[in-house]
Amino acid sequence: MLWAIVNHKKVEPKPNSYGKCPLCSGRVLSKCGEVNVWHWAHFKAENCDSWYEPESYWHLRWKMTFGKEHSEIVIKKEEKWHIADILTENDVIIELQNSPIQQNIIRKREEFYGERMIWVINGIHFKHNFYIKELDNYNFNWKFKHDETEDHKGRKQFIWDYPRKSWSKAMRPVFIDFGDDTLFWVKEGMGTKHGIGLFVPKADFIKKYGGNYDYYSEQMSKGVRPT
Ligand SMILES: [Zn+2]
Incomplete structure (x- = not known):
């Protein structure tokens, strides 16, 4: 913690x-x-807390963006207690996940925190296996890795080599952080080889949930460690 x-x-x-x-x-x-x-x-x-994950600079950056008053919040439900990574001012829980995670733990965390919960996961570990292209482009030219995708507007298809399959049954929204100024919101096919998603500017995401985007972008501009 x-x-x-x-x-x-x-x-x-x-x-x-x-x-x-x-x-x-x-x-x-x-x-x-x-x-x-x-x-x-x-x-x-x-x-x-059995769901504890070792802290990383990635966790620190996200938690600090929402402030310590909104981070590491003890949540009690049916005689069980867990520490939520972030509880926003609008009572949305943001769970951060840096490392691989088992399917049953994903399910337990989702059931415990309920429907007002979203995941932000660190995609830096698999960004080189993750390919994105335009949804309406049928020539199936998957040349664009995440880094090279120029246009961030609209829905995209993705191919994920060696997907993290434990995520395939996730019920809550999943946003992947590939380390740039957007999040990739997976709409279909999370944890599988093919799917659909869209880019959300981090500025919009952070402002929507009451975080401090100026802090976040300042940290990113310092070139801080991705993990
Ligand atoms: Zn303790």
Whole structure:
């Protein structure tokens, strides 16, 4: 986690400091190394939230865009507790996913958070297997990789080599972050070899959900790490 509770406040990690986990109230210790993003970790090796994913600079950038008051929010439902990555001012949960994830975990997270939930997943790991072209172009010339697609307007077809199949049953909207200034919203065929989607400018997405696009774009312009 990026924030722990210290004196009833959400606090960033500093070297050699302690805090409390917002979920289980267990003691957490700051991890401030040179390689990984600074974060807090439980004393015990196990994380109390089974859906925990190691923090990355990618997580940090997205969470900071929505601010710590909207990030890492404890959600309670039917005697279960989980930490949502982002809870927007309009009560939409944005779940961030950087690494591969099992299908049953996707389903559990979607069921727990309900219909007002969307996924943003880091596509930087598979962008070179992901091809996009115009929907109405029937010559089947798949020369455009994501990077080279010039026109971001309208619906696109995609081909995904070695798709992350665990996503094929996802029920909530999935937006893929390929590391540029758009998100690719998969409308059909998530987690499969063929499908349809469209580009959404990150500026629009972030503003729609109450985030701070100026912060986000400033971070991107610094050339920060993609993962
Ligand atoms: Zn905990």
